[in-house]
Amino acid sequence: MTNPISDIEKADVILVTGSNTTETHPVISSAIKRAAKFGGKGLIVIDPREITLKQYATLKMAPRPGGDIAWINGMIHVILKEGLQAKEYILDRTEGFDAMAEAVAPFTPEYVEKITGIPGNTLVEAARLYAGAEKGSILYCMGITQHINGTNAVKSLANLAMVCGNLGIEGGGVNPLRGQNNVQGACDMGGLPDVYPGYRKVHDESHAQTMEKAWGVTGLSRTPGITATDMVDAAIDGTLKALYVIGENPLVSEADLNHTEKGFHNLEFLVVQDIFMTETAQAANVVLPALCFAEKEGTFTNTERRVQRVRKAVDGPEGVPADWEIVCDLARRMGVPMEFKSAEAIFTELAAVTPAFSGLSYKRIEKEGIPWPCPTADHPGTPRLHVGSFAKGKGTFFPIEWTPPAEVTDAEYPLALTTGRVLYHYHTGTMTRKSKGLNERSPECFVEMAGSDAKNLGLSDGTLATVTSRRGNIKARVKVSRRMHKGTVFIPFHFAEAAANRLTNAKLDPDSKIPEFKVCAVRIGSAPEARG
Amino acid sequence: MWHTYLISAFKTNPLATRGVCILPTAVVSFLPWQTSLNQKTDKVRLEMEHKDKSMIIDGRALRFTEGETILEVARRNHIDIPTLCHLKGATPTGACRVCVVEVEGARTLMTSCTVPATAGMVVHSESPEVIRSRRMTIELMLTSGRHDDCLVCPSSGDCRLQDLAFRYKVKGATFTPSGVKYPMEAANPFILRDFSKCILCGRCVQACNEVQVNEAIDFGYRGAEAKIVTKGDRALKDSDCVFCGECVQACPVAALVPKNARLVPRMSETRAVKTTCSYCGVGCQMNLHVKNNRVWHVTGCEEVAPNHGSLCVKGRYGFDFIASEHRLTTPLIKENGAFREASWDEALDLTARRFKEIAGAHADAVGVLTSARVTNEENYIAQKFARTVLKTNNIDHCARL
Incomplete structure (x- = not known):
């Protein structure tokens, strides 16, 4: 999230889309409901289903699945047509406005209605409500991103927020609600094929050298790896031969499971490390037990980038180590020692090599978590991003075209x-x-x-x-x-x-x-x- | 703000001290015969506003900010005014009358949770009059329903009414108990409703309506028949309840307890370990209540972001997987299509050997799926392992799924 959870109730209007918040993020949904019910704040809910949150909405819309970019562009179209945009903000803090304005020009309420089924006058009202507020917060979830044009839909939402000057202010922002306890942390820590901890690109020579020096190794690969979904295809064509799965269950969570199973069954060697015999573990050659969150020390990073402590409450099954201990043991057996005395010792190292974490320590987050970036030991953390200026200087508008879903209904699959x-x-x-x-x-x-x-x-x-x-x-x-x-x-x-x-x-x-x-x-x- | 005016009037209006009916000065100012008096009132009030915003509680001069209640000023200064119905973040109701205090010049005791502090106000939080009132209130609560079985009550040791009875030495033996009006309700997997313990403080109603905004319960019926009800007084399982348990955490007695509360260690026997919820990305701060190496209860941490005490049904009640008999406890190796148990040495040696063989023979032929479920430390180690040991950037996790 660009803004903290506590900012939700500081917004004047909240736009929620692609998120069934009351079921998937119930505690955040309470903040939204409080704002709408007691704070007198405007609430716009856009979802193909009549989800519970719509009962609290000032205005609701139900686009057909796959129509998100159309209604977002449509709202921007109306805002520009009616002159409701934040003109100074656009001039001072952004770039690329003209190309974006050109891209949304065709998205008249009539055209949007044709694509999404949203009545034109509702779209106009939504645009006026969002643009008319001093501070507008956008919250979205996988309903926006899990599409073939998901990245573009997010960029559209950013366009919408910037058109109204809502990025980098209290009570504003474009806020993805992360669905898993530490999905933010897994990304931050470089659990991605193209970046080291702190999102530094693996193909960038200077970053690679920095990491080689920090880790005391040579020959780090400069070639970005492949993503989980591409790993399935690589397993099918035989280029990926072994896979080590830690605490994931792709044989239920991946799309097109029949295809995924084919890939997994084609692997020469599959190791699954988990707390239960999952569907994925059943397909493994070796299964390694692990500890759950209540049995170990560590940190999770929540959806607002707040790094928070995980503490051991009970002993796990006898003889079962934490995930990090298993991985370190494996490294030692492969002849590359990775020795750590405790989770805290790992945190000290990761903070030292991750600039946004440099100022964090277990001691500092003992009572309450701190949101990164936190570059120094006396830095209070950064609840809001892009305040004053964007991380990269000016905020860029992207011209976004609407494209239909990869698969549309037809007579056979209606x-x-x-x-x-x-x-x-x-x-x-x-x-x-x-x-x-x-x-x-x-x-x-x-x-x-x-x-x-x-x-x-x-x-x-x-x-x-x-x-x-x-x-x-x-x-x-x-x-x-x-x-x-x-x-x-x-x-x-x-x-x-x-x-x-x-x-x-x-x-x-x-x-x-x-x-x-x-x-x-x-x-x-x-x-x-x-x-x- | 009605009270503000009222108090100001008490302090400055000569009629007040003679027990004459007092109207808020905002109303009074519309009465022509009061004009001269009001001018004087306004002058004094203006003088007071120009002074530091301060008041006196139990002989201590204390500063306050506009809008703070007597209770808030007292708590900020470590003066312990007891409450039962007060719920932080919700509208004060003054329902339980336990927080009453004596305000000099006021006609009656006043509920400190609802009355805003005003300049020059003099408050006694534990005067004989206050103690007498609290004792009566507690006595009446102990007489409603059934409160004579603390020995077998799951909330014993974690019960505000029990604490108050002890503090004010009230036994609940003065009046004839009202008896049990409504039967217990246990027809859902999580929450036991024991109406015989309910003191109708309304904290649960506020927790449900003002904090979580699930709007599943409210006060129903009237007078002696009053009961906390769902819409149509149906069982929780057939209502709008989503079992977030905010009401259970808010309940100061044992009217709302976990379903199995009578079968597991009481909250007061457990040790709380503060940690972060392992479900969605909100990162709620929670206490795991532990005894004998087992988690028995989960509560939200009330004083910290991001959840300030709130949890959802999964975080609060979905913890039985920790002690599940289905947990993996030993490494397994598959042979001829079936798993057999193996030692850690055997399983890790086999894994290390195969990874080394495959990674050694083909570049980027091994991949690692780390996890959005494990800690930052473990993700850091997993990617360091992939990059420095397996020499590949083939590392990902299910952020996209």
């Missing part, structure tokens, strides 16, 4: 499928499905659809249906719901036995390599059809 989480489960369910109470509340997979769609298909609430895409099929119970609009269905992806990702499309965003989880085409029939 329904758009979108996937996501439910309140009671988390990701692939490795942890939550071991919880009796959570399973009692949410025991099985379902396919949520509008009553009219169910009626047309001859299905009713509770009947077992077969959902089929070009890549696979699953069985799930029909959940007729007023939350769904005609033509779009929703399936949660937590349930391995009815994995939504057997259906999803692995077409990737070319920049972020994120698969298009949020829209693909399916057809649905009653389960007897599957037997026949």
Whole structure:
């Protein structure tokens, strides 16, 4: 997030899109609801489903899946047409405005309505509400990013925020809600194929030399590696032969699972390190047990970049080491010693080699976490980015074109499928499905659809249906719901036995390599059809 | 602000001291016969506003900022005014009457949680009159429902009513108990509602409506029949409740406790370990309550960002995986399609040998998927391992999924 969570209630208008916040980030959703209900703040919620947060909205819109860039460009179009933009801010702090303005010119409310189904006058009202506020905060989640044009959709949101002067101010920002406890930290620490800790590019000679010096090694590869999704293809074509998976379950979470399984089964050697026998662990040659968060020391970095302590509360299973101890042991056995006495000792090293972390220590975050960048020991941390000026000087507007999803509905696959989480489960369910109470509340997979769609298909609430895409099929119970609009269905992806990702499309965003989880085409029939 | 005017009037209006009905000065100023009196009032008030904003509590002169309540000023200065219904971040209701204090010049005791501090105000937080009132309030609470079984109560040792009864030496034996009006409700996996313990302080209602804004519960029925209800007085499991447990954490007694609270160690027996939630990216700060190497309860840390005490159903109740019997406990090696148990030495030697062979024979033929679930330290080590030991940048994690 560019801004802290506490800024949400300081905004005058909050725009939430692609986030079912009350189920996926419940504690943040409370801040949004408080702002709307008690703070008198405007709330614009844009989502293909009638999610709970829309009950608190001043204004809501339901675009068809895949139409995000269209409505965002449309809002900018209206703002410029009505002269509501922050003219001084654009002049002083940004560049590339003209090209962006040209790109949004075709996105009239009528054109946007054609693409997204959002009524033109609603779009105009939304634009006026967002632009009319002094401070506007944008919150988004995977509903924006998990598309083949997800990177562009994020850039569009940044355009929208900058047009209204909402970046680099208290109560503003373009704020992605990170979905996993330490997804921010995994990125910050260089758990990515193209960057070292602190996002320094591996192909940059000076950075590579810096890291060689810091680590006391030579010959670090200057070639960026491949992403998780590309690893599947590399495994299929045989260039990737071995894989070491630490605490992940790609055989439920990856898009187009049948394809992913093919890749994993083609590996010569697969090691999985986890706390449970996951679907991915079952495919492994070697399985290594590990400790969970309550059994070890360390830090997680939350969605607002706040580095916070993880503390050991209980002993784990006897003889089982923490993940870092296993990796260090493996390194030693491979003849490259990596010796650390404690998690804190690792933190000291990572802070020394990561400029944004240089000022952090366990001692400083003992009571309360500190958001990076925190370059020196007396730096208070940086809750807000881009204040005064952008990290790279001027904020750049990008001209963004709308492109349709990789797969659109047709006569054979007439329904758009979108996937996501439910309140009671988390990701692939490795942890939550071991919880009796959570399973009692949410025991099985379902396919949520509008009553009219169910009626047309001859299905009713509770009947077992077969959902089929070009890549696979699953069985799930029909959940007729007023939350769904005609033509779009929703399936949660937590349930391995009815994995939504057997259906999803692995077409990737070319920049972020994120698969298009949020829209693909399916057809649905009653389960007897599957037997026949 | 009504109270501000009222207090000002008490301090300056000669009628007040004679027990004449007092109207807020804002209203009074519309009455023509009061004009001269009001001018005097305004003059005195103006003088006071020009002075430092200070008041006196228990003989100590204390500064305050405009809008602070007596309770807030007292707490900031380590003066312990007890409360039951007060919930930080929510509108003060003055419902429980435990926080009453004596304000010099005021006709009655005043609830310190609702009355704003005013300049020159003189407050006694523990006067005989205050103690008498608190004792009666506690006595009545102890008489409503059932509060004679602390020995087997799951909240014993972690109960504000018990603390108050001890502090003010109240036994609850003065009146005939009202008896149990509504049966316990346990028809959901997480929360036990024991109406016999409910003192109707309303903290749960505020936690639900003003803090989490889930709007699942409110006061229902009237008078002696009053009860905290869901819409239509249905069971929690059939209501709008999302089981965030904010109400359970807010409950000062044992009216709302974890479902299994009678079967597991009481909160007061456990040791709290502060840590960060392992589910979504909000990074809620939580206490794991531990006894005998097991986590029994989870509560939100109230004084720190980003969650200030709030949690969701997963963070608060989804912790049984830690002690799950399905945890992996020993390394496994697959042979002929089936796993067999192996020693750490065997499993790690095999892994090290195979990685070395493959990485040695083909550049970039080994990949590492590190994790958005493990710590920063572990991610740092995983990427350092990939880059310096496996000599590849083939490292990623599921940020995109």
